[in-house]
Structure formats: C-alpha cells, structure tokens
Amino acid sequence: MTATITDVARLAGVSMKTVSRVLNNEPNVTAKTRERVQAAAAELRYRPNLSARGLASSRKFLLALLYDNPSAEYIAAIQAGATEACRKRGFHLVVEPIRVPNGEITTELEVLLQRLPVDGVILTPPLSDMNALKDVFDDVKIPYVPIAPSEETKAKVPSVGMDDITAAEEMTQYLISIGHKDIGFIVGAPDHSASHLRKTGFLSAMKAAGLDVPQNRILQGDFSFESGKACAQKLLAGADRPTAIFASNDDMAAAVLSVAGKKNISVPNDLSVAGFDDTALAGVIWPPLTTIRQPIHDMGSRAARMLINGVTKTTEDIPPLMLEHNIIVRASTAPPARQS
Amino acid sequence: MTATITDVARLAGVSMKTVSRVLNNEPNVTAKTRERVQAAAAELRYRPNLSARGLASSRKFLLALLYDNPSAEYIAAIQAGATEACRKRGFHLVVEPIRVPNGEITTELEVLLQRLPVDGVILTPPLSDMNALKDVFDDVKIPYVPIAPSEETKAKVPSVGMDDITAAEEMTQYLISIGHKDIGFIVGAPDHSASHLRKTGFLSAMKAAGLDVPQNRILQGDFSFESGKACAQKLLAGADRPTAIFASNDDMAAAVLSVAGKKNISVPNDLSVAGFDDTALAGVIWPPLTTIRQPIHDMGSRAARMLINGVTKTTEDIPPLMLEHNIIVRASTAPPARQS
DNA sequence: TCGCAAATTGACAGCGCTGTCAATCCTGTC
DNA sequence: GACAGGATTGACAGCGCTGTCAATTTGCGA
Numbered sequence: 001m002t003a004t005i006t007d008v009a010r011l012a013g014v015s016m017k018t019v020s021r022v023l024n025n026e027p028n029v030t031a032k033t034r035e036r037v038q039a040a041a042a043e044l045r046y047r048p049n050l051s052a053r054g055l056a057s058s059r060k061f062l063l064a065l066l067y068d069n070p071s072a073e074y075i076a077a078i079q080a081g082a083t084e085a086c087r088k089r090g091f092h093l094v095v096e097p098i099r100v101p102n103g104e105i106t107t108e109l110e111v112l113l114q115r116l117p118v119d120g121v122i123l124t125p126p127l128s129d130m131n132a133l134k135d136v137f138d139d140v141k142i143p144y145v146p147i148a149p150s151e152e153t154k155a156k157v158p159s160v161g162m163d164d165i166t167a168a169e170e171m172t173q174y175l176i177s178i179g180h181k182d183i184g185f186i187v188g189a190p191d192h193s194a195s196h197l198r199k200t201g202f203l204s205a206m207k208a209a210g211l212d213v214p215q216n217r218i219l220q221g222d223f224s225f226e227s228g229k230a231c232a233q234k235l236l237a238g239a240d241r242p243t244a245i246f247a248s249n250d251d252m253a254a255a256v257l258s259v260a261g262k263k264n265i266s267v268p269n270d271l272s273v274a275g276f277d278d279t280a281l282a283g284v285i286w287p288p289l290t291t292i293r294q295p296i297h298d299m300g301s302r303a304a305r306m307l308i309n310g311v312t313k314t315t316e317d318i319p320p321l322m323l324e325h326n327i328i329v330r331a332s333t334a335p336p337a338r339q340s
Numbered sequence: 341m342t343a344t345i346t347d348v349a350r351l352a353g354v355s356m357k358t359v360s361r362v363l364n365n366e367p368n369v370t371a372k373t374r375e376r377v378q379a380a381a382a383e384l385r386y387r388p389n390l391s392a393r394g395l396a397s398s399r400k401f402l403l404a405l406l407y408d409n410p411s412a413e414y415i416a417a418i419q420a421g422a423t424e425a426c427r428k429r430g431f432h433l434v435v436e437p438i439r440v441p442n443g444e445i446t447t448e449l450e451v452l453l454q455r456l457p458v459d460g461v462i463l464t465p466p467l468s469d470m471n472a473l474k475d476v477f478d479d480v481k482i483p484y485v486p487i488a489p490s491e492e493t494k495a496k497v498p499s500v501g502m503d504d505i506t507a508a509e510e511m512t513q514y515l516i517s518i519g520h521k522d523i524g525f526i527v528g529a530p531d532h533s534a535s536h537l538r539k540t541g542f543l544s545a546m547k548a549a550g551l552d553v554p555q556n557r558i559l560q561g562d563f564s565f566e567s568g569k570a571c572a573q574k575l576l577a578g579a580d581r582p583t584a585i586f587a588s589n590d591d592m593a594a595a596v597l598s599v600a601g602k603k604n605i606s607v608p609n610d611l612s613v614a615g616f617d618d619t620a621l622a623g624v625i626w627p628p629l630t631t632i633r634q635p636i637h638d639m640g641s642r643a644a645r646m647l648i649n650g651v652t653k654t655t656e657d658i659p660p661l662m663l664e665h666n667i668i669v670r671a672s673t674a675p676p677a678r679q680s
Numbered sequence: 681t682c683g684c685a686a687a688t689t690g691a692c693a694g695c696g697c698t699g700t701c702a703a704t705c706c707t708g709t710c
Numbered sequence: 711g712a713c714a715g716g717a718t719t720g721a722c723a724g725c726g727c728t729g730t731c732a733a734t735t736t737g738c739g740a
C-alpha cells in the first residue's frame with residue numbers, strides 16, 4: 001500500500017496534524033520539525049490522497065476547462081497553457097465540452113458543477129459571455145475566469161483577454177499602409193463578443209483612413225472553415241472583388257485561401273489575405289498567413305493561475321487582464337497589383 | 341448546502357446504505373424502495389460527492405489522458421471521443437501533457453499517478469509503446485489502454501488501434517492505380533510504432549506492384565510540419581523528382597504542399613500528395629488532402645469505455661481492438677502528367 | 681399454518697485528511 | 711527564578727460515502 005499521513009507521522013515521531021502542516025506549508029512549525037517530516041515523507045515516498053483532501057477541506061486541486069469552440073487549435077493552446085500552470089502548482093485540469101445550442105445548458109452545467117469537485121472553472125468563448133451561467137456559478141459558489149469576454153462581462157468578473165479592437169485596427173492599418181483600399185471583411189460568430197470587437201476595429205480603421213466600406217464587403221461567418229468558404233465565394237464571385245480580405249480568424253482565412261486556390265486567384269499577387277489568432281494552422285498552410293498573434297497559451301495559464309491563487313491564497317501577483325498581441329506578417333499579404 | 345446521502349435517506353425513510361445501493365444501481369432493492377429513493381434524491385437535487393466516493397470506495401469517476409503528441413488535432417480528436425464516452429457514464433477526463441524526452445519520465449509518471457485519483461489512463465503515441473511505463477502502472481495498480489501501440493505492446497495489454505500496414509498499402513495501391521510509379525515516402529517519428537508500420541505497408545505495396553524504391557525516395561521525418569518541410573525540400577530539389585509523395589501524416593503532407601507552392605510546382609498536376617490521419621487540417625488546406633481517415637475519435641471513446649467498463653463491471657460489449665479506416669480521395673492527388 | 685432459505689435492509693466503522701481547540705513548550709522580563 | 715504571553719504541537723472529531731456483516735422481512739413448500 002501507499003503510505004499515509006499516519007505512517008509519515010509515526011516515522012517522524014510527530015502527530016498527523018504536524019505532518020499536515022508541513023505538507024501544506026502552514027506556518028508555526030520549527031525548521032527542525034519541518035525537516036524531519038520532509039525526510040520521513042521522502043523516505044516513505046508519501047503522496048497525499050487528493051480525494052481525502054477534497055473531502056476534509058475545500059481544496060480539490062482540480063480545475064475545469066469548459067469549452068464549446070469550433071477551433072481545436074484554439075482550445076488546445078488554452079489547454080496547454082492551463083495544464084502547464086496547473087502542473088507547477090500541483091493542480092490538475094479536467095476538460096468538459098459543453099454544447100451551447102442546448103437549451104438546458106444552465107441545468108446541465110449545474111449538474112456538472114455539483115458533481116465535479118473543482119476549485120475553479122475556466123470558460124472559453126462563447127461560454128465566456130453567457131450571462132445565465134453567472135448565476136449557476138454563484139449558486140454553487142465556484143469561482144470562474146472567462147477568457148476573452150465582452151466588455152460587459154469584463155466589468156463584472158475577473159477575466160483575461162486581449163484588446164481585439166486595437167488588434168483589428170492595427171491589421172487594417174497595415175493592409176491600408178501597403179496600398180489596399182478595397183478590403184473585404186469576414187465577421188466571426190455572432191455569439192462571440194470578439195467578433196463584434198474585431199469588426200468594430202476594422203471599421204474604425206477604415207473610417208480613420210477615409211475609406212468607404214460598402215455593405216457587400218462585410219460578410220457574416222461563424223469562425224468555421226465552411227462559413228469562411230461561403231463568404232469567400234461571395235466576395236470573390238465577380239470581377240469586382242476586393243484586393244484584400246481580412247477574416248476574423250485563421251480558419252476562415254484558410255477558407256479564403258482555399259477558394260482563391262480553386263478560382264486560380266493568386267495569393268498574395270492578386271489577393272491579400274489576413275487572419276486572426278495565429279493558430280498552428282496559420283504557419284502550416286500555403287501561403288503562410290499574415291495574422292494576429294493572440295496570446296492564447298498565456299491566457300490559459302493566466303486564467304489557471306488566477307483560479308489557483310484564489311484558492312491557495314498565495315500572494316503571487318495577479319497578472320494584468322489584457323495581454324499583448326502582435327501582427328505577424330507572412331506571405332499571404334502584399335501590396336495590390338491591380339488598382340481597384 | 342448541497343444535500344447529502346443522509347438527507348435523502350431521511351426523506352425517503354430508509355437507511356443511508358439503501359440510498360447508496362439505489363444510486364449505484366446495486367441489486368437487492370425492491371422496485372418500490374428504489375422509486376422512493378429516486379424521488380427523494382430528485383426532490384433534494386442530490387448530487388453525489390465524488391471526493392467522498394473516491395475516498396470510501398476505489399471508484400474515482402475520473403480518467404486521465406496522457407499525451408506528448410506534436411499534433412494538436414490528433415489529441416483533440418482523441419480527447420473529444422474520450423470526453424464523450426465519459427460524459428455518458430458520469431465520468432470525467434483529466435488531461436496531462438507529459439514530455440517524453442525527459443529522462444525521468446518514469447518517476448514523473450509515478451508521482452503523478454500516486455497523486456491523481458483516477459480509475460484508468462489513456463495513453464497516446466508515442467507514450468503507448470514506452471515499455472518502462474508498464475511497470476509503473478502495474479506498481480500503482482492503475483489500468484491503462486494504449487492507443488495505436490506496436491504489435492509487441494498489443495500482445496501484452498488491451499489496446500485500441502487500427503491496421504496501419506494495410507492502410508498504407510491501400511493508399512500506395514491507390515497511387516499506383518492512378519499511374520504513379522515514382523513515389524516518395526516521408527516516414528514519421530521513429531519512436532511512434534505507427535511510423536514503422538506505415539513504411540512497411542508502403543514498401544510492401546510497392547514491391548507487390550513490382551516497383552523499385554530507391555533509397556533517396558524514403559526520407560525520415562518526425563510527424564512535425566517542420567520535418568515535413570525539410571524532407572519535401574530534399575525530395576523536390578532537382579528535376580529528378582517523384583510524381584507523388586506519400587507523407588505519414590497530414591501535417592507533413594501539408595508541408596509538402598507548402599514547399600511545392602513555394603517552388604511553383606502545381607498540385608495535383610505536377611505532383612500528387614497524400615497524407616495520413618484525416619485531421620481537420622486535411623480538409624482545410626488547398627488543395628484538400630487525399631488521406632486516410634483514422635478513426636481517432638472512436639479510438640478515444642473506445643479506450644475510455646474499456647477503462648470505464650473495467651471499473652463498473654458493466655457487461656457492455658468490449659469493442660474490437662482494431663477499428664476501420666478509409667481512404668479519402670480529395671484534390672491533392674491525380675494521375676501523373678509527366679512520365680518518370 | 682409453520683419453518684427455512686433467500687431477499688432485503690440497516691448499523692456501524694472507517695477511507696485519509698484537515699479544522700478546531702486545548703495542551704505544551706518556549707521566550708524574555710522583572 | 712518565576713511568570714506572562716506567544717509559538718509550537720497534538721487529540722479528536724468528522725467531511726460524505728461505501729464495505730462488511732448482522733438483522734429483519736419476504737416468499738414458498740409442506
């Protein structure tokens with residue numbers, strides 16, 4: 001059998017409680033005692049039993065990641081960041097896909113949270129902005145951190161995110177700066193607040209440059225490759241097409257590339273394409289995508305840290321809410337060959 | 341506070357133990373009693389406490405997914421399958437990335453497993469074949485299911501996988517059938533047993549067709565996009581290049597596409613490219629990739645079910661070990677224009 | 681109707697750990 | 711050297727649940 005606290009206590013010649021104190025880094029233990037206990041624990045290769053801890057205290061050493069995101073890459077990056085942060089602090093990450101279109105999501109979530117013994121929950125878009133969820137979390141008293149929430153949500157609960165408006169502005173300014181005047185824009189899923197913000201940034205940059213954006217240059221997608229394809233087909237249908245297309249994420253930008261490929265429209269010579277997110281996909285397709293590097297990995301790790309610190313009461317600095325982004329210029333964008 | 345078993349017992353007018361029996365679907369409870377207890381549980385919105393269960397019994401309702409795989413898509417698919425299977429049965433999935441190059445992986449894993457209260461572990465390649473791990477699992481008495489292990493591992497423990505050799509043979513036969521005679525092959529990471537099997541399948545099909553495979557047509561990759569790029573560069577360097585390239589996974593095939601794009605080699609006119617896995621990427625790039633659909637999602641769900649059934653002793657049928665695959669022909673392959 | 685085995689139910693301990701609070705051990709002070 | 715007051719340590723209960731085993735009820739044949 002695995003060693004228990006009692007074994008360690010016996011070997012170290014102290015009480016169980018003292019062992020517990022040492023293992024949890026509580027104060028009021030002499031250096032000498034602490035050492036003795038640690039030695040005993042090491043000798044017995046003692047590992048705390050998380051179930052027992054969870055039962056006796058309120059700390060479960062478990063975080064949950066809830067998602068319903070079409071982009072596997074996005075979730076993978078968040079997950080990687082979160083697991084990394086967890087690992088360093090003795091926590092573990094439980095992943096739970098949640099289907100949003102489900103009408104009973106509130107009930108579903110409540111059942112889940114009441115069963116699953118976790119110290120906190122990370123929410124990814126579009127879950128981040130579902131206000132109905134807030135009540136559920138408050139009800140079961142489980143803290144949560146939404147990733148990339150709307151301004152409205154942001155005001156209510158701690159969160160991590162980035163400045164989508166500015167990022168979209170910068171990308172648009174870049175396209176304008178290399179000579180594009182007629183730029184198509186593919187909007188993301190309406191239930192993701194980032195979609196709206198990115199569109200706002202695009203429009204504001206166009207306006208600032210004195211460029212007109214006709215209605216038919218803005219198309220509604222939903223972040224999926226398929227939706228990007230449909231939009232690209234419309235955008236690239238006739239001879240009157242934009243010289244550049246800015247898609248709200250990389251998957252949709254990849255779809256534009258794909259449609260252009262089929263139509264023998266050369267990228268970037270005849271058409272520039274820009275994405276958003278800098279997922280692994282962006283560097284893997286041809287031509288590689290000019291896009292915006294989102295600190296997705298960091299968002300995951302920051303969110304996990306916020307939750308863990310809330311639990312362990314460590315005084316580790318609470319990181320800033322808004323993380324940095326960068327424009328990554330690759331081969332999918334170039335000055336327009338043809339003037340519109 | 342949340343209701344406990346005691347509350348339910350009181351309301352139903354029975355003992356805690358009887359409630360426990362009902363909740364766990366144990367036999368020897370009258371239909372009447374069972375109903376009464378269920379009604380009481382529903383009324384109180386009772387949810388079992390997993391920590392308490394884990395402490396009192398040996399069932400933790402938690403499975404772990406261990407991975408160290410360069411392909412996010414692959415893991416995402418396994419994970420999706422596993423979480424789905426877990427959800428249906430009241431289980432949850434903990435994800436744990438493990439860095440294989442770490443010399444002390446055995447110790448690391450042992451610490452992890454002794455801490456983490458799970459009922460079973462799903463292992464993905466290349467972890468599937470690390471024989472050193474077997475001892476650790478046996479030591480801590482945690483069952484595990486490797487996904488896509490080698491023949492050798494397969495003989496030792498229950499596992500789920502597919503027939504890599506036949507699949508690679510079929511793809512090769514397909515390429516030959518449309519007229520290719522000079523086919524380049526990019527091998528996967530040497531520590532993945534699938535790499536070896538796929539290469540074997542390729543060679544056997546070529547041999548069966550009476551086609552010669554010169555040394556310089558076989559290049560060693562490691563499943564990463566970067567390695568695929570390096571191999572493609574060599575394969576496509578001079579005028580003497582193959583008319584088709586069969587890469588051992590989609591990421592490397594995407595890299596071939598990317599190199600061909602840069603060199604203005606038109607796919608599929610001047611070069612056919614085939615991949616393996618049918619990850620989301622395959623349908624998203626241009627041209628979409630001819631590839632082999634691996635039942636990755638199913639593998640995840642089958643593995644989870646095997647583990648769960650082992651625990652719950654349900655008599656649900658243990659699924660067959662080898663799952664079906666299909667060739668998916670898309671636009672990246674076509675008969676060769678030029679004869680070699 | 682009675683007796684017995686099988687089916688059903690319940691009492692109770694204890695899983696491994698932590699919170700509470702009381703006991704003990706130190707300091708430094710006069 | 712005795713004592714107050716704080717630092718350190720320990721005894722013990724109990725978190726919510728299940729396993730064991732004993733108590734009780736039920737069904738059935740004679």
